[in-house]
Amino acid sequence: MRARGAETARVLRGLLHLYPVLFAMERHSNCTSSSSENGVLDVKPLRSLAPMFPAPFGFNAITQSTVPPFVRVTPFGSSPAGSDSSYPSGVPPAFPPFSFHKAPNQKPMNPDPVSVATHVGDAHVAMTPGANGSLRASPLSTSAKTPTSGTFWTPSATNVSIDEDEFPSLDDNMPASGRKTKRAGRRGSNQAGSSGTDVKRKRPNKSLNTELPLLPSSSNHPRESVEIVLMTYDALRRRLLQLDEAKDVNRRQDLKAGAIMAGKDLKANAGKRIGPVPGVEIGDIFYFRFEMCLIGLHAPSMAGIDYMTASFSDKDEPVAICIVSAGGYENEDDDVDVLIYSGQGGSGKHDKKQPDDQKLERGNLALERSLHRKNQIRVVRSTKDVSCPTGKIYIYDGLYKIDDSWVEKGKTGFNIFKYKLLREPGQPDGIAVWKMIQKWKENPSSRGRVILPDISSGAENIPVCLINDVDDERGPNHFVYVTTVKYLRHTTSMKPLEGCMCLSVCLPGDTNCFCAQQNDGDLPYNSMGLLVRRKPLIYECSVSCQCSFNCRNRVTQKGIRLHFEVFRTKDRGWGLRSWDPIRAGTFICEYAGEVISKTRVEDDGEEDEYIFQAMYLGEKASRWNCGPELLEDPDINNSNEVFRPFPITISAKNSGNIARFMNHSCSPNVFWQPVLYDHGDEDYPHIMFFAIKHIPPMTELTYDYGLHGDEAGQQEIGTGFMSQRAKKCLCGSPNCQGYFG
DNA sequence: GTGTACTCAAAATT
């Protein structure tokens, strides 16, 4: 329609050219099998449960005979479509082995026939004719026409949609005329894009931004797409907050960032679907409702019930697809497998405060229909954010089905609909992890298999326990626990930092603050102490400053703030994880140890597995700042920083802290950032780690050691010095590079 | 296509 065809074709060609991987969809799943070593019971798949085989476009096995095959393509994966990942995050099995009755961490392995059969079976039963009527998801709105399963994120390209006419609704049984399409078949979804003629974009593209380095460079894995969207969103939101703080206004950066993202079609999993969302795993956490909108988990920006019209064999009906239980109503959610959820409405209209009976409409009606259709419903639960008592954390808790519903009188005396939801069996723990940790915190002795309650022996602000619930290792080799790096010279003899003259605390927007000036004019952390943008070097306030220790420009110098544990991994020695949820941008820890000279590295480098060199940042970290680019903020674009390596080399072999236990991953959740606070030698900064993304509790913390994918590095494998250190990577992430340094 | 009512937000304010 319209004369947009040519432009669309051009855009698509451009995108094809730029991002060929986006259009290569063939993938096979690595099913995750749980070993039952030691005869452990409870075989269960890891975090991603459903997706056992690829169904890239969310074809729903639509078999309506009057419709030409492959014509009706909906993005709604009511089939077990979804991610094909075993470790979508690439982060080693986030499934925590703290429960001793369960199988410990797993590597991707051959499919476990049992769990595959079970899950496919489950999904099938729900969706197949015969059981409860066949379930065909159908679009509610035009925006749902995206013929993808969300395998990509959607930088415009995946919003390629087929012309409306080619999607007769199920009701108008057969299109009037001329509605046969050229669709070749399943793999044709994106070929349709390349043909250009029968394709149009869903909505005018406000800005293509193809020049932005935002796209996943080496992966078309849905997990990657979701992560990129979330990382970009949060970077943008943090930057907007920083700008607002400097102007002393504060208004909903979450919505502003979300509007910008949505306006540029930077979303994943466009369109609604029943069941799992590709790239979203049980246990994933969110700090804003908008995050869940952008990745296709829960579309409404405020409402708690997400629903869509689905087609059953007899008729179309609204069914609920996702609910958020966040304390707004009288729910019961103490049980990890049962949720009593209240319907919506009745709490008083916008203008009138008067409560009222709830009505069987909207979300309530959809929930009621879901009770009868027995479709899976995603559930998001919430908890209070410990680090920010005014805030909430949303936890994706997996799939449930409605078991019962009734009406009862609420506290105000008016009728409320109640729905009893039961968690589908066989899923990894979601909220259960949180409840478990809560118990540990109340009663530390309930955390079993503790080897040492605090490996820092009191050196850290918070104890760091040592845990092994995998094998019989009693702990790492001896080392001295230190909390910071030890330089070759004492810091007092190093070049000093110049301080600021701010009284009390440094304030954003104060152009006179010398420390802000050093950091390109902004305070590097926001009021919550989160890093706003990665920088070549951060200057924190120091002893030379007039400001107090409470100044917000003192973050990393105060030491760790999270409850960590060093734990035994299944196949990678010791690892590090946290009992606390970690928000993107949070300071994790320093790389402590001794600064050593290059010559010493070469002398005995091969024996030292605890060396840190500031030579390689990692791809994720390089993209961490990309959100603000969307603002087209000239300030930022000019500062287009190139990564600069530092000559510093730190060994944590003999002395170190928790950082020495952080393993490598090609899909890391942590990156390093140079910081100065106690001296001014720019070649020898402190190496501080920050969270790349929101990290659920008990998820292993990893960073990218480098070498992989690096051409120089590759060449060095098997030859020079580096060859001694290059190791086969066991990170298990879908875009694993095979080796790391 | 347009307008509007509705909503388990999130911050600011009282």
Place this chain on the structure above:
DNA sequence: CAATTTTGAGTACA
């Protein structure tokens, strides 16, 4: 501090 007000975005639906 808790309760309340304010400003909201996306969606369904008229």
